[in-house]
Amino acid sequence: MIELSGLTKTYGETTVVDHVSAQIESGGVVSIIGANGAGKSTVLSMIARLVAMDNGSVFVDEHDVLNTPSDVLAKKLSILRQENTLNVRLTVRDLVGFGRFPHSKGRLRPDDTEHIDRALDYLNLNEFQDRYVDELSGGQRQRVFIAMVIAQDTDYVLLDEPLNNLDMKHSVEMMKLLRRMTHELGKTVILVIHDINFASCYSDRVLAMKQGALVCQGTPEEIMQPDILRDIYDMDIRVEVINGHHVGMYYM
Incomplete structure (x- = not known):
């Protein structure tokens, strides 16, 4: 389990993460959604100790990330950031x-x-x-980076917008892969994602953020409701449901 308590981050007079508290149970896919600037990526980076928290705490399976040695933490969780640039030319196997x-x-x-x-x-x-790696397509490169975090063999895999720069086909393949990882490899996948259609179809839990705060959390069925989405995104969103399953969200 990952436990967040009062997690806070400010830059100058701007609060980008505002006292976020949550318990993320082990297993499955957890999506963090919200508009641009909601604080999603900052929360993910603070969990992985890539960004210093100004207040609050993060525990990963009872390990306080502030005091846990880096080599121990790196065996518990791995993170793939939104931008992955290579300054040297590497083969796929090397990476x-x-x-x-x-x-x-x-x-x-x-x-x-x-x-x-x-x-x-x-x-x-x-x-x-x-x-x-630089000879591969965007979708192939993304698979290589995912393979790198799989090789790290951590219980928790944190991904910041893993669908960026992927077309629809490769996005579907990536989300199916992440679900397979939870079932076949026993991973807990926590990802920041903009596409709420993918979040609704492939997630077990959803955390919704707005203006730095965690405004609601629950199953996709609980979160993907027009009134809740309207509050998160400040716009009307139509939810299509067939036989009890969400099949799409449309902006109005």
């Missing part, structure tokens, strides 16, 4: 191998090689493993 650094400290052992092989196989990247 996936970086996920093993918390375990290997740069000296790959047979166990590390097995994790890399499994991650490449799981993402269907074996045929690309010797190619340079």
